[in-house]
Amino acid sequence: MAAVAAAPRPLLVYFGRRPEPAPPIQDSRLKDLAAKALEAARGAGAGYADVRLTHDWSTGGGVAMAESLAAGVRALVNGYWGFASGPVWGSDEMARLGREAVHQARTNSLGNSRVVELAPAPAVRDGHWVMPVKIDPFEISPSEIQDFLLSLKIYAERFPGTSVQNVDARFLKQEEALASTEGTYCTQRVYGSSGDFSFNLVKGDKGLGRALDGLTPAGLGFERFRDAPLREAIRRLIAEMEEDLTLPEKPVDVGRYDAVLNARCTAGLLAATLGPATELDRALGYEANAGGTSYITAPFDMLGSYETGAPSLTVMANRSEPGGCATVQWDDDGVVPDEFTLVKDGVLVDFQTTRESAGWLKGYYAAHGRPFRSHGCAAAASAIDAPLERTPNLVMAPGSEAADFDDLVAGLTAGIAVKDMLVDVDFQHSSGSGRLYYEGSRMGSTYEVKRGKRVARIVGAGILFRAPEFWKSLLKVGGLASAQRHGFLDTKGEPPQNGCHSVTAPPAVFKQVTLIDPLRRA
Amino acid sequence: MSGLGRFLRLDDSLRFLSREECAALVQRIRGLAQGGGETEVDITSWWSGELRWARNRVSLASDRRDIRVHVSRALPGVTGDGNVMTNQLDDISLTAAVREAERWAHRSKHFRTDIVTSVPDFQYAKPAIWSDTSYGLTTEERGRIARALVDPAEAAGMLSAGYIEVRAQGTASTPQEKPLMYAQQTTAQCSMTVRDPEGRGSGWAGGSSYDWTRIDPEALARRALEKCLASRNPVTIEPGRYTVILEPQAVHELVAWVVSDLNKRQAAEKEPGPLNAGYDTALRLGRSKLGLKVVDERVTISHDLMDPALGVIPFDDDGWGPYPVQAVTWIDHGVLTALSYGREYAVRMLTDNVPIAPRMAYRMSGGPTSVEEMIATTKRGLLVTRFSGVSPLSEGLFTGLTRDGVWLIESGKVSKAVKNLRFTDSPWFVLNSLEQLGEPVPVFSPDAPAIVPPLKARDFSFTSLIDAI
Amino acid sequence: MRRLGMLLSALVLGPVTPAAQGQTLFATPDTLDVARYTTVEACLAATQRVKDSVENQREWIWRDTLAQTPARLAEDARTPLPAPVMAVARRCSARFAAGSAPLEDFAPLLSLFVAAGRDADAGALLARRLREVGPTADRERAAVLDTAIHVYLGNNQLPVGHFWPLPLFAQPARLAAAESLVTAFVHVNSVPWHARFDSYGALALAALSADTILASRAVRQMLAVARGLSDLERRSSAFQSRAWAINLGLMVDRKAALLDSLRHGTAAYVALWRELWGEVAGKDSAVLDGFARPIGRPAPPIAADWWFGRDDSTVGRPVKGKVNLVVFLNPGDFSCFEIDLSSLCNRTYAGLRRVAQRFPTLEITLVAQTYGFFDKAAPPPPDVEAVLLRRAWLTERHLPGTLAVTNRPFWRLPAPDRRRINRDVPNVTNYSFGRTWHVPNWIFPPFLIDQDGRIVETQFRSFDADLPEMIAILLARQATSPQSGDVRE
Secondary structure (H helix, E strand, O other), X not given: OHHHHHOOOOOEEEOOOOOEEOOOOOXXXXXXXXXXXXXXXXXXXXXXXXXXXXXXXXXXXOEEEEEEEEEEEXXXXXXXXXXXXXXXXXXXXXXXXXXXXXXXXXXXXXXXXXXXXXXXXXXXXXXXXXXXOOOOOOOOOHHHHHHHXXXXXXXXXXXXXXXXXXXXEEEEEEEEEEEEOOOOEEEEEEEEEEEEEEEEEEEOOEEEEEEOOOOOOXXXXXXXXXXXXXXXXXHHHHHHHHHHHHOOEEEOOOEEXXXXXXXXHHHHHHHHOHHHHOEHHHHOOOOOXXXXXXOOOOHHHHOOOOEOOOOXXXXXXXXXXXXXXXXXXXXXXXXXXXXXXXXXXXEEOOOEOOHHHHHHOHHHHHHOOOOOOOOOOEEOOOOOOOOEEOOOEEEEOOOOOOOOHHHXXXXXXXXXXXXXXXXXXXXXXXXXXXXXXXXXXXXXXXXXXXXXXXXXXXXXXXXXXXXXXXXXXXXXXXXXXXXXXXXXEEEEOOOOEEEEEEEEEOOEEEEEEXXXXXXXXX | OOHHXXXXXXXXXXXXOOHXXXXXXXXXXXXXXXXXXXXXXXXXXXXXXXXXXXXXXXXXXXXXXXXXXXXXXXXXXXXXXXOEEEOOOOHHHHHHHHHHHHHHHHHOOOEOOOOOOOOXXXXXXXXXOOOHHHHOOOHHHHHHHHHHHHHHHHHOOOEXXXXXXXXXXXXXXXXXXXXXXXXXXXXXXEEEEEEOOOOOOEEEEEEEEOOHHHOOHXXXXXXXXXXXXXXXXXXXXXXXXXXXXXXXXXXXHHHHHHHHHHOOHHHHHHOOOOOEEEEEOOXXXXXXXXXXXXXXXXXXEEEOOOOOOOOOOOXXXXXXXXXXXXXXXXXXXXXXXXXXXXXXXXHHHHOXXXXXXXXXXXXXXXXXXXXXXXXXXXXXXXXXXXXXXXXXXXXXXXXXXXXXXXXXXXXXXXXEEEOXXXXXXXXXXXXXXXXXXXXXXXXXXXXXXXXXXXXXXXXXXXXXXXXXX | OHHHHHHHHHHHHOOOOOOOOHHHOOXXXXXXXXXXXXXXXXXXXXXXXXXXXXXXXXXXOOHHHOOOOHHHHHHXXXXXXXXXXXXXXXXXXXXXXXXXXXXXXXXXXHHHHHHOOOXXXXXXXXXXXXXXOOOOOHHHHHHHHHHHHHHHHOOOOOOOOOOOOOOXXXXXXXXXXXXXXXXXXXXXXXXXXXXXXXXXXXXXXXXXXXXXXXXXXXXXXXXXXXXXXXXXXXXXXXXXXXXXXXXXXXHHHOHHHHHHHHHHOHHHXXXXXXXXXXXXXXXXXXXXXXXXXXXXXXXXXXXXXXXXXXXXXXXXXXXXXXXEEEEEOOOOOOOOOOOOOOOHHHHHHXXXXXXXHHOOOOXXXXXXXXXXOXXXXXXXXXXXXXXXXXXXXXXXOOOOOEEEEEXXXXXXXXXXXXXXXXXXXXXXXXXXXXXXXXOOOOOOOEEEEOOOOEEEEOOOOXXXXXXXXXXXXXXXXXXXXXXXOOOXX
């Protein structure tokens, strides 16, 4: 009976006439199935084609358990892309998708020409990879997850004055097979998990609401709940809240202040500004009708010279860090992503690329003696969706000194310190506002700092920033031990697709940040 | 042969599940249930034809389709809170989904009684939500249309990016003890952004409808190009309070939030906000501003699903049984006359069987003044194409950004393009500071149709400049 | 891969779950290995989950078909936790030892040990925790004892305004242990009177079904606390809010004397109550108001727009010359249709039915009113709703007696608000006797009325406790000649 509760539910695949249960993704028959799609696409005239088969499982978001299959074919004909997808894994359907993808591409390849040069990528010969997680959340009983979440609630409520508002966990698992007409065939299994634990603390007639910090999306299994020091984190958070409740509250005094931002805020600002701004397709106008463009307005000119931030700012990107939300072995072009630098000592040195967008940098790479390759940023949420260029995991280099948030605060003569922020940025990912205001639950806190000590809580504040200046105003960066990783969900494309990437950043001090009252009208 | 067989057909005449197929599917799923009780099934199946372009070339053309089957089981005496989703239609997958739903029902301790009164039967309207033209807009036609839209921008040396989509969806839900409710609808959208290659200007235009023939793509392309050209090299102006002339799209981006509030009667009664009138200690209940004048008397916000341009799915069910969506006038000449609510509120608080269904589709009344006349009668003001990123701050106050064209008006004439600005203001204030209104037109709103006028309002608060063009 | 294969062959061959058969409709709860759990809270969560699922299985059938007699309740109170629940608690708690577990886990671990039936370990843990408390740390000692009392009494306790985050599983309640803890608790300095009162009350309530001697003892001690208070203390809201508990306590403690006085007449009964209230609440009329029930007053006639289930329409109700029970159904907006099947509502129905069966000459009048809707539908006219109410109460729930339904008066907020505002039902107003007393909004407030038409009692622990004895006494008593005027307050 335990096997029934734990094993995945089988879905059906039409290898031949009769359906059979969907096998694990490494089954060789799936390779044959994929080949049929490519055959049909080639036969219809594709210069290049790839096919994705995905098997997705997820929990959360109003659905106790969701499981689905999807298949999608992408075809390139004379520089034009076509795509077709559907929910069936079957031989006939593969052929239909292959032909339809080419039909879509062809219909738009008449008339005006378009050139696509895909950066070279070695073909993957029967690769297989599984994201190493300790506990597959779909292989354990949901009751164990339920017990764990309830146990956190019971634990937190042993502290007087606490009441838990929300506790939940969401998981996803995806098995994907990818094949291309260049001979690539690879299969991989990835996981994702995220959660929420928020509660209120009431002491007398004062109260605060907060949420645990470390439960943002990540490429981890159930171990990120079960084996994480969450009880310690709850105790620490309660202690912080108790301390905060002893501080007086002050309204915001608008002006410019040096500001210490904790790791989560720094990561959030990076995710809102430099992350999207360095997507090459976005910078060239491929999202102009949707999310917008980039403040790196002349990508080819600015590459190598544009100062995006202070010399202490270095941002690297990868899709390999264990636990990263965007971590994979192969991207959706079949490329092994590399670790690369986007910003070095403040200067823009590269862009996020796929095989197609790397093609736009061919000349630049050649002129600078750099390899002509994609950085592996292609991603599709599932095979129903066409791959897009998506942000990989970002890592902001820590400072050389070992300083954490409290140390940075201690080093501030006068200014503010910020622990949580809701970022709102314009459609070039440049000018933005950060909402710090405290509404009784989930938001907070912003502190007034005097002579290295937090002396009051500032209520109802916000900041205004312009990304280029903001990152140049970076004064100090926290040390390696103070860096934290947070996962960010975002949407891109038309039609919109969900994506997720991690950002690791330390706390940091910024010079003369503009503090405003966000509720004040002109 | 299972419904899955449909998808194995090589023709593409059946791209989503019909009423009959959904009914048969529901029958099958109910037949797989074990342990009595009820089985609720919701099925959504869709097909989408998409075409996207950027930098004057099509970047991707797609044909996609998918299904979502949601199953939840209410066992005798126990209702779990798990609904299970699969996108496969064969017996084994569905059986497994039903078993999973039963395990979830078993896991939670939500009780219900076996006393179930019959929810009355209702008549449902047949609004215009399906268009054969939209469903039949072929890949070839989409391609031809896109090229015709791009060519003028390219000829003018600008860069066009845009998106065309036609989509058909079948939605089936199975309220307890009632026959299957089903609706099939199409949505079509076309939008584009034309930008100066040096990034000195940007213009946008868009349209959406269930019926492709109601969208005039060429007119949209012309407008987007004109705005792009006219918006180049914008100058900086001081933030502050301005008289604004908002084009219908910009008005929609504010008023949609108003409509969202109008859809929440209980929140208006209980929570502080623009529609709340406090707590009545004598009656011991919260009061909303129903019956009070809340905006300018020229404003009427209503929705009639039988309006050929405003059709929506004619039924809804929020857990207390299905009911028909009917016409509503929320704000009548400035007076708040209705707020939407669900069936439980209707039965318990109003002893009514039919609630006022919440919905985001709406029509806002207008006036006789054209945008040109508004400009001509403005001494100093700003003309805004649209807003972006409008988000709530607190109790009716919002922030957002202008986008794709802002112009300064001086002495009755558009004088220069200006840089984009961030605003901090409230749609409620805007609707109370109206000067002039124009003719309502359909706006770009693929999720729920809206007909909105342009307007001129006083004292709109722009709080800072932004860099983005 | 192999596991998947096994699973698949099971599915292909036939259905996995067994055919529905009575109470084995659901698969048994997941048997994941809780021995792997490392925290006490996770064990408590697992125990709670298994308990919920066992209860789901057991109680979706109307409990009422399994007679909910006092004997059965007493038996339930003495029955240990269901075996699967104890087994989970035991298995999960195996890794925790009373001697070595960190004392910061005291409260949850105590609850877990009790759930697992590891009473000796629970005692040892408690002793260890108490030793750790300094000799002068009164507040801490009181807190530890209070926690332990709650754990030992399980869910069988008065809601004393505690926010209790732990699931509690003491079944049966550990009464002897709890009693000695209560004794220690009340002797700690600095424990305020209401905490002492509540601890005796919780003990009494838990013991009522299982150990009447202990219960009586606890009740007496609880009442002694009330008697020992100053007039100032009695004017506090803490005292006022415990009036109902004091009343129940007096009912239990002085039952023999009260029943005896009732044999002499309603006036004697009422007089004894006044004396008892005086002992416990003092002479301050403002305080006594909180205790005042309209006992001894003439029962107002019941008015109705529709009568169901009666033969003779000329007889006014309550019926003169007979013993009457008037029961108010849903006097507020509280609807008892939607509560779960094993609930208080259903047990109350059963009790009422038993009373009717035992006393065929008892005249029962059920008082109900319309709301403008019934369950999930709004019926057009009130007379249709009245018929639905009759069906719900008399037919489906088999409530005995005559049903009096009032077309509840209401008004509407003016358009466009139009919300229905219910007015008071005349029967409720009449039986509320003015501002100092009102028909309680809780489940089925009953009024016992003697043959002279005087209200005898309105507060009972349940329809099975005290009420049958009082009815029997009234029936045995002869109708006395009517007394002039009201019984004085």
